[in-house]
Amino acid sequence: MSVAVDRAVPLPASRRGARRRVDGAPLLRGAVGAWLSLIVVLPLIAVAVRSLDNGLAGFWKAVTAPQAVAALQLSLVASVGVVAVNAVLGTLIAWVLIRDRFPGKAIVDALIDLPFALPTIVAGLTLIALYGPKSPLGVSVAYTRAGIVLALLFVTLPFVVRAVQPVLAELDAEVEEAAHALGASGWTTFRLVILPALLPAILSGAGLAFARAVGEFGSVVLISGNIPFRTEVAAVNIFTQVENNNPAAAAAISVVLLALAMAVLAAIALLERRSTRHERVD
Amino acid sequence: MSALTSTLPVPAGDVPVGKKRPIEGSRGARLGLRAVALAYLALLVLGPVVLMTLSTFAEGIAPVVEALTTPAFTHALWLTFLMVAVAVPLNTVFGVACALVVVRHEFRGKGLVDALLTLPLGVSPVVVGLALIILYSPLGGWFGPWLREQGIMVIFAPPGMILATVFVSLPFVAREVIPVLREIGTDQEQAARILGASGWQTFWLVTLPAIRVGVAYGVVLTTARALGEYGAVAIVSGKLAGRTETLTLHVEERWLGFDPVAAYATSVVLALMAVLVLVLMRRLEPKEIGDSG
Amino acid sequence: MGIVVRNVGKRFGAYTALEDVSIEVPDGSLTALLGPSGSGKSTLLRIVAGLETPDRGSVLIEGRDATNLPPQERGVGFVFQHYAAFKHMTVRDNVGFGLRIRKAPKAQVRTRVDELLGLVQLDGLAERYPSQLSGGQRQRMALARALAVEPRVLLLDEPFGALDARVREELRDWLRRLHEQVHVTTVLVTHDQEEAMEVSSRIVVMNHARVEQVGAPADLYERPASDFVMGFVGKVNRLPGAYIRPHEVRICDPREPGCEAAEVERLLALGFETRVELRRRRDGQRLWAQLAPDELARLGLEPGQEVGIDLARARRIGDEALLAGTAA
Numbered sequence: 001m002s003v004a005v006d007r008a009v010p011l012p013a014s015r016r017g018a019r020r021r022v023d024g025a026p027l028l029r030g031a032v033g034a035w036l037s038l039i040v041v042l043p044l045i046a047v048a049v050r051s052l053d054n055g056l057a058g059f060w061k062a063v064t065a066p067q068a069v070a071a072l073q074l075s076l077v078a079s080v081g082v083v084a085v086n087a088v089l090g091t092l093i094a095w096v097l098i099r100d101r102f103p104g105k106a107i108v109d110a111l112i113d114l115p116f117a118l119p120t121i122v123a124g125l126t127l128i129a130l131y132g133p134k135s136p137l138g139v140s141v142a143y144t145r146a147g148i149v150l151a152l153l154f155v156t157l158p159f160v161v162r163a164v165q166p167v168l169a170e171l172d173a174e175v176e177e178a179a180h181a182l183g184a185s186g187w188t189t190f191r192l193v194i195l196p197a198l199l200p201a202i203l204s205g206a207g208l209a210f211a212r213a214v215g216e217f218g219s220v221v222l223i224s225g226n227i228p229f230r231t232e233v234a235a236v237n238i239f240t241q242v243e244n245n246n247p248a249a250a251a252a253i254s255v256v257l258l259a260l261a262m263a264v265l266a267a268i269a270l271l272e273r274r275s276t277r278h279e280r281v282d
Numbered sequence: 283m284s285a286l287t288s289t290l291p292v293p294a295g296d297v298p299v300g301k302k303r304p305i306e307g308s309r310g311a312r313l314g315l316r317a318v319a320l321a322y323l324a325l326l327v328l329g330p331v332v333l334m335t336l337s338t339f340a341e342g343i344a345p346v347v348e349a350l351t352t353p354a355f356t357h358a359l360w361l362t363f364l365m366v367a368v369a370v371p372l373n374t375v376f377g378v379a380c381a382l383v384v385v386r387h388e389f390r391g392k393g394l395v396d397a398l399l400t401l402p403l404g405v406s407p408v409v410v411g412l413a414l415i416i417l418y419s420p421l422g423g424w425f426g427p428w429l430r431e432q433g434i435m436v437i438f439a440p441p442g443m444i445l446a447t448v449f450v451s452l453p454f455v456a457r458e459v460i461p462v463l464r465e466i467g468t469d470q471e472q473a474a475r476i477l478g479a480s481g482w483q484t485f486w487l488v489t490l491p492a493i494r495v496g497v498a499y500g501v502v503l504t505t506a507r508a509l510g511e512y513g514a515v516a517i518v519s520g521k522l523a524g525r526t527e528t529l530t531l532h533v534e535e536r537w538l539g540f541d542p543v544a545a546y547a548t549s550v551v552l553a554l555m556a557v558l559v560l561v562l563m564r565r566l567e568p569k570e571i572g573d574s575g
Numbered sequence: 576m577g578i579v580v581r582n583v584g585k586r587f588g589a590y591t592a593l594e595d596v597s598i599e600v601p602d603g604s605l606t607a608l609l610g611p612s613g614s615g616k617s618t619l620l621r622i623v624a625g626l627e628t629p630d631r632g633s634v635l636i637e638g639r640d641a642t643n644l645p646p647q648e649r650g651v652g653f654v655f656q657h658y659a660a661f662k663h664m665t666v667r668d669n670v671g672f673g674l675r676i677r678k679a680p681k682a683q684v685r686t687r688v689d690e691l692l693g694l695v696q697l698d699g700l701a702e703r704y705p706s707q708l709s710g711g712q713r714q715r716m717a718l719a720r721a722l723a724v725e726p727r728v729l730l731l732d733e734p735f736g737a738l739d740a741r742v743r744e745e746l747r748d749w750l751r752r753l754h755e756q757v758h759v760t761t762v763l764v765t766h767d768q769e770e771a772m773e774v775s776s777r778i779v780v781m782n783h784a785r786v787e788q789v790g791a792p793a794d795l796y797e798r799p800a801s802d803f804v805m806g807f808v809g810k811v812n813r814l815p816g817a818y819i820r821p822h823e824v825r826i827c828d829p830r831e832p833g834c835e836a837a838e839v840e841r842l843l844a845l846g847f848e849t850r851v852e853l854r855r856r857r858d859g860q861r862l863w864a865q866l867a868p869d870e871l872a873r874l875g876l877e878p879g880q881e882v883g884i885d886l887a888r889a890r891r892i893g894d895e896a897l898l899a900g901t902a903a
Contacts, residue, residue: 024481025387032383033391035376036398039449043413044405046424050416089322096319100312108320110560111327117556117563118331119510121530122549125537126330129337129546136333154326186311208403215406217513218530222537235408235513242412242517251416254409261404269397469659472626473717477673477724478647487672491663 044258051251062252070229071237072256078145078233079213082152087206090160091198097161098168116158120218123154128223143225148233151219156209163205164198171197200275207268211261331553338546349536349544350551354524358532358548362509364440365528369447369508374501377455378493382485384456385463399456402449410449411517414442438520443528446514451507455500462496463489499566506559510552576638577602577728577760578623583632585618592618593629594784600728600777602637605754605761607771610781611807616764619781620730623762624653637727652721652759656733658713660705666692666716667701673724691719694753711742718753728760735770747774768808772796780804796820798890812862819889824864826851826874827883834883839876851876853884 051059062068097109115123127150132142141147171194179189217235224231232240234257241250338346349355384396402410418436420426429436436442470492474484490497512530519526523535529552537545578600585593593615600606608616621627623634625646633642641649661669667688668675674684692698695715705713714734721729734750735743751774754761765771771778772792780787780795780803788800799805805818812819827834836856843850849871851864864884866874876882 028379029383029387029389032376032380032395036380036395039445039452040398040401043410043417043449044401046416047409047413089319092315093319093323096316100316102316108323110564111323113560113563114327114331114556117506117510117559119512119530119533119552119556121512121533122510122552122556125533125545125549126334126553129334130330150326154330157326186308211404215404215409217406217408218516222534235406238406238408238412239513239517242408242415247412247416250412254406254412257406258404258409261406262401265400265404269400469655469657470661472646473653473655473659473720474661474672476624476626476646476649476651476653477720478676479672480647483676488661491661 047251047254047258050247051255053248053251058248059252059255062249063256065249067228067232068234068237068249068253071232071234072253074145074148074232075214075216075234075257076260078148078152079210082149082156082213083206083210086153086156086209087160087202090157090205091164091202094161094164094168098165099173112158112161115154115156120155120216121222123219124151124222127151127154127219132223142223143227143231145224145231147223147225148220148231151223152213152216155216155219156213159209159212160202160205163201163208167198167201168194200271203271204268207264207271210264214260215257334546335550335553338543338550341543345543346547346550349541349547352544354527355532355544355548357524358527358529359551361440361443361527362529365444365447365511365515366505366508368444369451370501370504372448373452373504374455374497377452377500377504378459378490378497380456381459381463381493382489385460386468399453399460402452405449407446407450407511407513407515408517410446410514414445414514414518418442418445437518438522438526440526442518443515443526446518447508447511450511450514451504454503454507455497458500458503459493459496462493466492495566499563502559502562502566506556509555509559576600576635577604578762579635580619580623581633581635583619583622583629583634585615585622585627585629591784593622596632596781596784596786598779598786598789600760600762602760603758604777605751605763605775606777606779607775608762608764608779608781609768609771609807610766610787612766614781615784616766616779616781617732620732620762620764623728624651624730625649626653650724650727652724652726652729654714654717654721654729654731654734656736658705658710658717658737660713660717662705664704665701666697666703666705666708669705669716670719670723672720677724687723688719691723694722694756695719709742710738711746714738714746715749718750722757722759726759728762731761731763733764733766736765743770750774772808778808780807782807810865814860814862814886814889817889817891819862819886821850821863821865823888824853824862825885825887826864826866826876827885829881829883831883831885833887834885837882837884839878839880839882841878842876853882855884 051062054061063072093112097105097112118126127147128142130137131139131147131150133140141150175193176189179193180186184192215235216233217239220233221236221239224233224236226232226236226240234253238250238253238257241247241253380395380399384392384399415423415437417424418426418429420430420435420437423437426437434441436445470488471484474488475481479487510530511528512534515528516531516534519528519531521527521531521535523532527535529548533545533548533552536542536548576599578598580596580598583593583596585591596615596619598619608619610616618627622629623636625641625644629642633640635641636649636651646653661672664672670691671684671688674687679687688701689698692701695718697712697715697719700708700712705716708716718731718734731750735746738746747770750763763771763775776791777789778792778795779789782803788795788804790798795804795808799808805811810821812821812824829836837853838856839851840854840861841852843852847868849866849868851866851871852861853863854861862884874882
């Protein structure tokens with residue numbers, strides 16, 4: 001069963017020559033660099049430059065204006081609180097979705113992504129339907145800080161759940177069973193065995209949720225009523241400044257907001273790098 | 283935004299036996315946790331969405347049909363599709379290119395590219411809108427006045443809205459494709475090169491088919507984000523009804539115009555699109571994570 | 576010469592993968608690059624294929640300078656340890672890939688693929704996907720894919736490393752027979768000395784980024800050029816300043832001239848042969864001899880028994896070794 005080796009498809013003669021290869025790599029890198037510069041970098045630089053229109057003093061004045069401070073404070077505090085709640089409940093939901101069994105679980109699991117897929121303005125409107133002035137439950141949180149918290153809870157729900165779920169699925173149930181067998185109670189097992197394994201995922205999900213919450217606009221704008229000093233969040237404050245044709249002040253507050261979100265995203269990146277290094281050592 | 287690594291087929295023998303067995307803990311505790319989780323989801327997500335849908339049809343179907351046939355609505359629908367039709371292909375092509383550069387190339391500044399691909403997730407939509415105003419406003423923007431002289435309007439016009447949509451939906455394709463590219467490794471691509479394929483042929487015949495599920499998932503996420511963008515578009519569009527109004531802006535405009543039925547009806551249309559997106563995501567997602575039962 | 580590698584050096588950051596390596600692979604030979612992991616053998620193979628660029632030195636394939644050619648213009652076939660199967664293509668499309676890239680007529684591709692599938696004994700599996708094949712079948716498919724484009728040289732990077740022991744044995748045997756049929760210049764990278772000895776006609780032993788010795792399997796065994804080759808290729812007893820292979824230790828009568836007194840410490844049956852562990856009286860030196868069953872029966876050895884050992888075949892390290900390099 002021999003194969004006639006010589007009677008083969010020869011390499012086309014042109015390929016054999018010492019023709020220089022056209023290397024597409026620099027071209028691709030150039031295209032990617034140009035794209036990201038135009039779409040992401042240039043706009044953000046514009047904001048940073050514009051925030052200094054009236055010098056550092058102008059920047060400082062804009063971000064320390066009482067209304068701006070109140071708005072930034074509200075966004076920061078509400079975001080931290082909301083992220084804390086969703087870190088706990090998100091982990092709990094992830095646990096239920098991975099380790100528990102009940103009919104309709106697949107639907108519940110799909111429901112988690114709804115806040116991500118639903119446009120923010122629609123999210124705000126749905127919350128008003130149940131918790132607004134015409135609430136059939138008789139609870140109205142419209143035009144209150146509670147309304148803001150509710151909207152932020154809604155839009156940040158998927159982050160921790162989706163970060164924790166795959167890690168929990170990978171985590172061997174046998175490890176938990178071993179801990180049980182050694183006499184640890186459910187709570188002790190969770191605290192000493194499960195939680196440390198989940199912590200990087202929880203923090204990573206919480207970080208993304210925070211970055212989202214602190215700049216949230218669409219879901220909040222209808223339910224909060226945007227009352228200065230009471231229910232005006234940072235993003236709404238920026239929007240108002242733009243509408244009032246005060247882009248320098250808007251840019252200054254934007255820089256503060258960006259810095260907050262960037263710091264958190266950078267912290268996550270660092271955390272992820274550290275945890276992958278751990279894995280490699282294993 | 284789950285990592286797609288687990289979509290790759292795993293040899294049947296490699297699945298640890300005990301992994302997915304539910305823990306035999308205290309039954310009471312388990313039921314308690316389940317109740318808390320379901321109650322939270324019912325109050326936060328399901329209840330509001332169901333109630334909004336019911337409210338939409340509270341006065342029958344006629345007002346809904348009427349609201350969904352106005353010229354303002356149909357124009358908003360068309361404009362929304364335009365946003366998606368431009369932003370999604372652009373972000374797909376460049377998203378895959380960015381992922382290739384981050385995973386397959388070695389160069390200085392690679393970390394920066396990687397960071398820029400996550401950055402838009404942390405930028406408030408309002409800030410995106412502001413940035414585009416600063417750059418392209420015909421009144422005092424960096425490039426706006428010059429562009430206007432050329433007859434190009436960016437702000438208060440579709441180009442600005444498209445730029446805003448592209449910004450906010452930029453990360454998804456790249457972020458989904460990056461882990462898949464890492465997972466498949468370079469062996470197949472090197473084999474193709476040795477067999478005589480050019481870089482371009484290797485990409486079309488070997489790399490792209492290998493990452494297609496990741497790309498598809500990224501496209502679905504990008505579409506969802508592009509359909510639903512509100513804040514950034516709200517700032518750059520000027521919200522001119524019938525001209526620069528997308529569906530999300532139409533919802534707000536109708537709501538503030540004391541026309542809750544139209545606002546709700548449009549919301550339901552958007553919500554149905556969201557559900558469609560969810561269904562597609564389920565189809566593409568690794569089975570393991572979605573349904574571990 | 577099929578392949579000539581001249582003074583090739585390669586560093587990865589601070590790590591030196593290859594330090595001034597030169598080898599020649601004769602036309603039509605089956606040569607093994609043998610060495611422990613990290614010895615640089617895979618890097619050398621990848622440099623020949625064009626998958627890595629050397630920092631210095633040159634590579635000639637069939638007399639043509641290939642140092643700066645991209646992989647697709649070198650006319651090499653490459654088989655990866657983990658198959659590198661195109662998972663989304665059928666076996667037929669995998670094997671025909673290189674021909675399709677070269678725009679060969681469809682009918683010709685079909686005939687050629689069928690021929691090759693026959694050659695690697697995968698007839699009837701053409702429409703399967705790689706995930707439906709066993710590891711051994713996948714590797715044979717990869718080999719057919721590499722051979723389809725009539726490479727001038729065939730490069731195999733630990734091709735059997737991911738397979739279990741039994742399949743590995745079968746494929747070694749099969750590869751040797753295949754090479755007798757197609758006669759393409761072949762380089763096989765392996766860390767398994769048994770595999771290298773069994774399959775190839777020539778072995779290049781590598782260690783710490785350098786070539787230690789080149790020769791026919793028997794040369795390396797009989798005349799290792801260095802302590803490393805001696806230890807890496809075959810079993811060995813190390814004596815002060817010399818070495819002897821276990822099968823070269825002759826057990827004799829202690830009164831015979833040239834025999835030294837020793838004590839049998841332990842007998843260990845290793846399948847067909849038996850390992851006799853010995854202790855030399857004179858200095859307590861421990862060594863072992865390898866005996867065939869009939870010899871063992873003739874001697875009737877028992878633990879604790881006093882015997883003689885004849886170490887006349889012991890050699891100094893490096894003796895005759897310089898000859899080995901050119902012997903092949």
